[in-house]
Structures are given as structure tokens and as C-alpha cells.
Amino acid sequence: xxxxxxxxxxxxxxxxxxxxxxxxxxxxxxAKQNDGLFLVRIEDTDKDRSTKEFxxxxxxSLSSIGLSPDKEPINQSERNDIYVAAAEKIIxxxxxxxxxxxxxxxxxxxxxxxxxxxxxxxxxxxRNLGLERSENTVLRLATPEDGEIVVKDLIRGEVMFQNSELxxxxxxxxxxxxxxxxxxxxxxxxxxxxxxxxxxxxxSNTPRQIHIQNALGYPSLEYAHLPLVLGPDKKxxxxxxxxxxxxxxxxxxxxxxxxxxxxxxxGWSKGDQEVFYMKDLIKNFNIHEVxxxxxxxxxxxxxxxxxxxxxxxNLEDFKNHLIPFLEEISxxxxxHFNTDALINAMKSSSNTLQGIATELRPYFLxxxxxxxxAISKFIDDKGMQILNDLLDIxxxxxxxxxxxxxxxxxxYQTENNYSVPQVNQPIRIALTGSTKSPSLGLTLYLxxxxxxxxxxxxxxxxxx
RNA sequence: GUCCCGUUCGUCUAGAGGCCUAGGACACCGGGUUUUCAUCCCGGCAACAGGGGUUCGACUCCCCUACGGGAUGCCA
Numbered sequence: 001x002x003x004x005x006x007x008x009x010x011x012x013x014x015x016x017x018x019x020x021x022x023x024x025x026x027x028x029x030x031a032k033q034n035d036g037l038f039l040v041r042i043e044d045t046d047k048d049r050s051t052k053e054f055x056x057x058x059x060x061s062l063s064s065i066g067l068s069p070d071k072e073p074i075n076q077s078e079r080n081d082i083y084v085a086a087a088e089k090i091i092x093x094x095x096x097x098x099x100x101x102x103x104x105x106x107x108x109x110x111x112x113x114x115x116x117x118x119x120x121x122x123x124x125x126x127r128n129l130g131l132e133r134s135e136n137t138v139l140r141l142a143t144p145e146d147g148e149i150v151v152k153d154l155i156r157g158e159v160m161f162q163n164s165e166l167x168x169x170x171x172x173x174x175x176x177x178x179x180x181x182x183x184x185x186x187x188x189x190x191x192x193x194x195x196x197x198x199x200x201x202x203x204s205n206t207p208r209q210i211h212i213q214n215a216l217g218y219p220s221l222e223y224a225h226l227p228l229v230l231g232p233d234k235k236x237x238x239x240x241x242x243x244x245x246x247x248x249x250x251x252x253x254x255x256x257x258x259x260x261x262x263x264x265x266x267g268w269s270k271g272d273q274e275v276f277y278m279k280d281l282i283k284n285f286n287i288h289e290v291x292x293x294x295x296x297x298x299x300x301x302x303x304x305x306x307x308x309x310x311x312x313x314n315l316e317d318f319k320n321h322l323i324p325f326l327e328e329i330s331x332x333x334x335x336h337f338n339t340d341a342l343i344n345a346m347k348s349s350s351n352t353l354q355g356i357a358t359e360l361r362p363y364f365l366x367x368x369x370x371x372x373x374a375i376s377k378f379i380d381d382k383g384m385q386i387l388n389d390l391l392d393i394x395x396x397x398x399x400x401x402x403x404x405x406x407x408x409x410x411x412y413q414t415e416n417n418y419s420v421p422q423v424n425q426p427i428r429i430a431l432t433g434s435t436k437s438p439s440l441g442l443t444l445y446l447x448x449x450x451x452x453x454x455x456x457x458x459x460x461x462x463x464x
Numbered sequence: 465g466u467c468c469c470g471u472u473c474g475u476c477u478a479g480a481g482g483c484c485u486a487g488g489a490c491a492c493c494g495g496g497u498u499u500u501c502a503u504c505c506c507g508g509c510a511a512c513a514g515g516g517g518u519u520c521g522a523c524u525c526c527c528c529u530a531c532g533g534g535a536u537g538c539c540a
Contacts, residue, residue, distance in 0.1 A: 009540090010540090011539080011540045013539085013540075043540060044540095045539090045540075046539055046540065048539090049539075049540085050540095103537095103538075106537090106538090110536095110537095113465090113466095114465065114466095115465095116465090117465050117466075118465075118466065119465075119466035119467065119536065120465090120466085120536060121466090121536070138538055156469070156470095159468070159469075160468095161467075161468070162467080165466080165467055165468090165536090166467095167536090169537095170537085170538055172538090173538040174538060175538080177538090179537095179538070179539085179540090180539070180540045181540095183540095184540085199534090200468095200469065200470090200533085200534065201533090201534055201535070201540095202534090202535090202540090203468065203469065203534075203535080204467075204468055204469085204534070204535040204536075205535075205540095207468095225469085227469090227470080227533095228533075228534075230532095230533080232474095232475090234532060234533070235532090235533075236533080236534085262476095265476070265477085265489095266476070267476085267477095268477090269476075269477050269478070269488095269489095271478080271488085272477095272478080272487085272488045272489075273488095273489095274476090274488085274489055274490085291476090291477080292469075292470060292471095293469090293470050293471065293532095293533090294469095294470075294532085294533060294534090295475090295476065295477090296475060296476080297475095297476095298474095298475045298476065298490070298491080300475080300490060300491055301475075301476065301489085301490050301491085303490090303491095304489085304490055304491085305490090307503090311503085346502090347503090348502055348503045348504095349501080349502055349503090350502080359501095359502090374500095409499090410499095413499090419499085420499035420500090421499060421500065422499095423499085424499055424500070425499085425500065428500065428501090434500095434501085435500050435501070436500065436501035436502075437500070437501070438500095438501085438502090439498080439499075439500090440499070440500080
């Protein structure tokens with residue numbers, strides 16, 4: 001049995017797209033579970049749209065999320081000779097021909113065909129002209145006119161295409177550069193790729209590429225065409241719908257493992273299991289089980305999975321993941337006197353690391369804004385009285401710990417016959433600006449005595 | 465237009481002819497726990513696109529229609 005080699009072949013015309021990550025993931029997992037190799041190839045034959053910046057973004061993004069290739073990525077732009085040699089081979093074999101149709105001619109032909117209700121395609125008019133290569137000729141593949149091509153797809157089974165539906169595609173442009181189809185086929189062969197796992201949008205390209213393989217005498221490949229990742233309107237996911245770049249999701253505080261989990265679970269499932277780590281995917285993923293229909297990318301599922309992955313992190317790892325997000329808002333985690341207690345108390349306060357970092361602000365920085373609704377609801381004259389009373393009580397407290405604080409609050413509340421929220425909410429507002437926080441004794445402890453007293457004073461002053 | 469692929473709850477999916485009173489998860493709604501928020505627990509809502517076959521029996525097989533997507537580039 002031949003070694004399984006898969007490849008992810010992005011063109012560097014944009015940052016790494018979340019759909020691309022999924023394609024890369026499936027390629028990666030399929031390779032790993034078959035003890036094979038995962039390769040990356042940069043398809044930068046479009047000089048106008050490809051940039052080095054995008055290429056770097058894609059490569060960095062892939063390795064940052066753990067989908068590193070097993071060999072150094074190759075660039076098609078540096079392999080021109082190889083493609084030209086392949087083209088020469090096709091010319092020599094008589095399976096290609098030169099065509100001098102101008103773009104205008106082609107456009108006109110297409111228009112006529114469309115008007116006649118036909119599929120627009122090159123009609124092969126130059127095929128038997130015996131044209132020589134010249135400045136404005138392109139090399140076309142002489143595609144068989146009869147018969148059919150059967151694409152054996154791991155996900156879709158056998159898909160049949162009539163050769164009569166296919167036109168003679170361009171292999172070499174008039175400037176002599178090779179086109180996508182040629183490069184793609186040649187590189188898959190040169191890189192010993194065994195299995196092509198790519199988006200469904202390439203399914204109808206496949207018979208064309210098989211013809212190139214045949215013309216070149218290459219062995220056939222295994223294919224798997226993945227359903228597309230869609231936006232809520234069922235069109236392929238784009239910037240219109242949501243963030244599409246991997247880096248944006250990472251910047252929002254989604255864990256790599258949660259992103260991969262979400263993407264892996266999009267179009268594939270295993271029993272009732274929802275949480276998968278890479279090792280689970282490698283163990284359980286089965287390409288034959290991949291769904292055929294496109295799947296809508298649902299951010300709420302990502303949110304939930306992120307919270308699951310976050311809660312599976314031990315304290316140390318959690319902290320390390322969180323630190324960059326705190327730094328982002330100029331918070332140094334070491335400025336707190338008990339980070340472990342703080343983080344334990346706050347780790348489920350949001351689904352994302354960025355969200356958690358934001359929730360952590362009051363434990364490092366002064367409160368700038370108060371929830372006005374909460375103030376009007378909880379702080380009336382009696383609320384002011386309570387704030388003043390507690391400022392007094394708390395400033396006299398010698399043992400500033402959770403238990404003591406809870407006791408102090410409780411006895412004040414019962415002695416004065418107040419309800420619990422009546423006492424606690426005003427303090428919460430003073431400490432955090434809102435009514436959201438861990439249990440109050442713990443919150444007071446985490447904010448610290450001096451800060452707590454200062455904030456009580458500040459709120460009292462601002463309201464009197 | 466033509467070719468190709470597809471169609472189960474709002475979303476991701478389970479379902480390989482009787483196990484389906486169509487299961488799970490997310491979301492949503494309700495309840496409980498929590499002094500608040502979040503977590504957590506319990507409960508609820510909610511789908512086989514439509515029509516024909518085949519069969520004793522169809523979500524499952526076949527055909528048609530509808531709808532969606534993709535491809536139809538000297539882009540990849």
C-alpha cells in the first residue's frame with residue numbers, strides 16, 4: 001500500500017480563512033491517522049493577487065494552530081521549469097495544441113453560447129489548425145471529446161462527468177506561464193500526493209485535472225471533496241457573515257483546540273461526543289463519515305466548545321493562555337496578590353479569554369463606569385445608608401478574608417433586617433461597577449481592603 | 465442557461481427498510497442551585513423539502529419537481 005500523503009494548497013491571496021483551516025485540519029488528521037505525511041504547497045501562480053504577506057500569514061497561522069507540515073512548504077512560483085517541462089511533454093505527445101484566439105474572440109463566443117442556451121466553453125476551433133507557438137498563443141489540452149471520467153470520491157462515491165462537457169483548458173498562458181490546473185496536477189505528482197482533500201468547489205475541476213494526469217501518464221489519485229463552510233445565508237462563509245480569518249478568532253480569545261474542535265465537528269460527528277481534541281480526531285475521524293451537505297458555521301457552538309476547552313485547562317495553562325489578553329488591556333497579572341484565587345473565581349465568567357480578561361478589570365483597575373440601571377434599582381436613601389454603614393464596618397475589619405467578610409456582611413444584614421441583595425448589590429456596584437461578581441465575601445477579598453474601601457468611598461461621594 | 469453536488473429540529477448532527485412516539489449537542493424558553501452574574505443541574509420547544517413509485521412496511525431504495533450550493537476565467 002502506498003504511503004498516504006495529503007496536502008493543503010492555499011493561494012496566498014488573503015489571510016488564512018477559517019474554511020481553509022478546516023481543509024487543512026482534515027488533510028492533517030487523515031495523514032496522521034494513516035501514518036502519512038501532511039504537506040503544504042503555496043499556489044502563488046497568480047502574480048497579481050499573491051503576496052508574501054498573505055503567504056506568511058497562512059504559514060504562521062497554520063503552525064500556530066498546530067497544523068505544521070511535515071516538510072518545508074513549496075512555492076509554485078519557484079517551480080516554473082518543472083511545469084514548463086511537463087507542458088513540453090504534453091506538446092511532444094501531441095495531446096496539446098497552440099491556440100491564438102484572442103480574449104475578445106473568446107468573450108464573443110461565450111456570449112453567443114449563452115444566448116443559445118449552451119454551456120459556455122471553448123469550442124476547440126484552433127485544435128486542428130496546427131498553429132506554431134508564438135507571442136500570443138496559449139497551450140491548450142486536447143481533451144477527449146467522447147467518453148466520460150469517473151471521479152472516485154471518498155465522501156461522495158463515484159461522480160461521473162461527460163467529456164463532452166469539458167473544454168480544452170489552457171495549460172500555458174500566452175506569456176508562457178503555467179496555469180493552476182497544470183501546476184496543481186504536476187505538483188501532486190511531484191510531491192507524491194496520494195490523497196487530495198479539498199473543498200467541494202473543486203469537484204468539477206477534478207475531471208479536467210484527471211485529463212492532465214492522463215496526458216502526462218501520471219497515476220490516479222484518491223479524492224475527497226469536503227462540503228463547504230457556509231454563512232447563515234447558506235452561501236460560502238465570507239467576511240460579510242463573520243470574521244473569517246483564523247487570526248481574528250484567536251485574537252478574540254478562542255483556544256486553538258476549540259477552533260479545531262468546532263471545525264472538525266462541522267460536517268462530521270462521532271456518536272454523541274462533542275468535545276474532541278486533536279488526538280481524538282486522529283483516533284476517531286473517518287473521512288467516509290463526512291457529511292455531503294454544506295455546513296453553516298455557528299459561532300455559538302464555538303463559544304460553547306471554547307468554554308468546555310477552557311474549563312478543561314489546569315490553572316497554570318489557563319493563566320498562560322490568559323496573560324496575553326490581560327496584557328492587551330495593560331494588565332499585569334502579577335499585580336494581583338492572589339492570582340490563583342482570582343482566576344479560579346473568574347474562569348467561567350465568559351466564553352472567551354478576551355471576555356474573561358475584560359471581566360477581570362475591576363480586580364486590577366479602578367472602576368470608571370457604573371451600571372446606572374443597577375444604581376437606580378439598588379441605591380436609594382437606604383442603599384446610601386447601607387454603603388456608609390458598611391464602609392464603617394469594613395474599615396474596622398482586621399482580618400480581610402472571605403470568611404470574615406461574609407460573616408461581617410451577614411451579621412450586618414440580619415441585625416438590620418435587610419434582605420441579602422439589599423445589602424450586597426450596592427457594594428457590588430461600588431466594587432465592580434455592576435451587579436455581577438463572584439460571591440461578595442470573595443469579591444471583597446479579591447479586590448483587597450484598601451481598594452474596596454476606596455471604591456465604597458468613591459461611589460458614596462459621587463452619589464451624594 | 466448547462467453540468468455537478470446537495471436537502472433530518474433555528475444551527476451542527478444520529479439515523480445504512482421495521483429498533484423512530486425520529487436520538488444527541490448548541491441556541492432558545494422555563495425551573496432549581498448560587499445573596500447577584502457565570503458555572504452547574506432538571507425540564508420544555510423544535511425537523512425527515514414536496515409529489516410519485518418499490519415494499520407487508522420507507523427518514524432510509526428509485527424517479528420527478530422545488531429549493532440551495534458549486535463549476536462553467538490566459539483566478540486559484
